[in-house]
Amino acid sequence: MTKWSGRLLAKALRIGGRVSQISGSTVNRVLRTATIKPHRIAYWKRKRDPDFDRKAKPIVDLYLNPPQDGVVVCADEKPIQVLSRQLADRLPRAPGQILQREFEYVRHGTICLTAALFVHTGRVLGMITPNRPAQVFVAFLDRLHAEVAPDQIIYLICDNLNTHKGPLVRSWMEEHPGRIRFFYLPNYASWLSQIELWFNSLQRFCLELADVQEPAAIEELVTDYVGTYNEVEAHPYKWTYTGDVLAA
Secondary structure: OOOOHHHHHHHHHHOOOOOOOOOHHHHHHHHHHHHOOOOOOOOOOOOOOOOOOHHHHHHHHHHHHEEEEEEEEEEEEEEEEEEEEEEOEEEOOOOOOOOOOOOOOOEEEEEEEEEEEEOOOOEEEEEEEEOOOOHHHHHHHHHHHOOOOOOOOEEEOOOOOOOOOHHHHHHHHHHOOOEEEEEEEEOOOOOHOOOHHHHHHHHHHOOOOOOOOOOOHHHHHHHHHHHHHHHOOOOOOOOOOOOOOOOO
């Protein structure tokens, strides 16, 4: 066993001759008294970028100390599968029953959502495309440029994907000098981008139970969700990481 329950520990104690009789509930009671929790685990992730602290500090500073001359934006792409179930859902027939869903599904391709979270308002800007070549990200920069007041600097936080820093992006920057300041995440540190928090909400409240057969249908669903989120749910996330050096 690599994971133990009170029932399994009780059985091991009996088989090993430690006690003649003991129940799983008794084992659990003893463990609670000793504040021992063998059934729980907490994951941690080591820093894999030797420049993590140097790269992370300016990003965290933007979160905790909003600049007066611009807006802080986190952007990224999210591929979305278009999935439908092989059979229709079975609706509950009586109180207390739950919806039954066919386990097998059919894939109908993918779409890509490029999204930006305005950190200090919680508002989201999204653009859906069939895929995500470099031209898509540049088109999204145009969307951001049109969305933000011209006298404001866009402090843009994104990962190190090649489409976020290639020649097309450099050309865009030359055509719009001073408009955007890029802040690239440390390697393997996507958790530092607040757009990932919003992607979790999108997955949980929009995509998890989606059952569609056409890319156009999932595009409409996601677009409607973004609009609804901005209208009734948009809020700044409570950011607690201060940028202090992480312990190994």
